[in-house]
Amino acid sequence: MKTVREKAGLFSExxxxxxxxxxxxxxxxxxxxxxxxxxxxxxxxxxxxxLGAEPMMIEALEKVEKEIKKxxxxxxxxxxxxxxxxxxxxxxxLGIRKENLAKYEEEVELKIAKExxxxxxxxxxxxxxxxxxxxxxxxxEMVDVKSLDIRNFI
Numbered sequence: 140m141k142t143v144r145e146k147a148g149l150f151s152e153x154x155x156x157x158x159x160x161x162x163x164x165x166x167x168x169x170x171x172x173x174x175x176x177x178x179x180x181x182x183x184x185x186x187x188x189x190l191g192a193e194p195m196m197i198e199a200l201e202k203v204e205k206e207i208k209k210x211x212x213x214x215x216x217x218x219x220x221x222x223x224x225x226x227x228x229x230x231x232x233l234g235i236r237k238e239n240l241a242k243y244e245e246e247v248e249l250k251i252a253k254e255x256x257x258x259x260x261x262x263x264x265x266x267x268x269x270x271x272x273x274x275x276x277x278x279x280e281m282v283d284v285k286s287l288d289i290r291n292f293i
Contacts, residue, residue, distance in 0.1 A: 152251045153244045156184055170200055170211040170222060186247075190233050199225035263287075 150158060159180055167173045178193055203222045204211050211218055230236070235243075267282065 151244075151248055152184075153247060156180065156186070159184070168212055168214065170213055170219070171204075173213060174200060190235075192229060192233060192235075195229045195232075196226065199229060 163180060164173055164176050167176060174196055200211065200222060203218060203225060207218050211222060213219060
């Protein structure tokens, strides 16, 4: 799927999510709205927070805002550094390492590709079964899905 996407000049899932984040958050001044928007984008993209990182990130934000006694603005570099330090602690606690981000991205891409293939297979089977129910195709036998190979059609 990745090479097909690259040849077609399309974004990968992670690139698409990153682009969406950049577009939807560029005008957001405060960190809280930013995090809530990220949460919304994740939910709409169908991504799950399996590790429970989002509530921890909100807690970290609340801790920093309580410390500085005001809402945290994204332009406040000093206090954003405090928040990022809290995020680093969360990542360490969850076992997420920056040097493994490419590996995590590949895993997500693989998971998404598998889901897409499963959906494609389901749609193909449904179409073939619908075709079999039609009178003019009653005497033809159904093709075995496992015998189909996309490389034969490219």
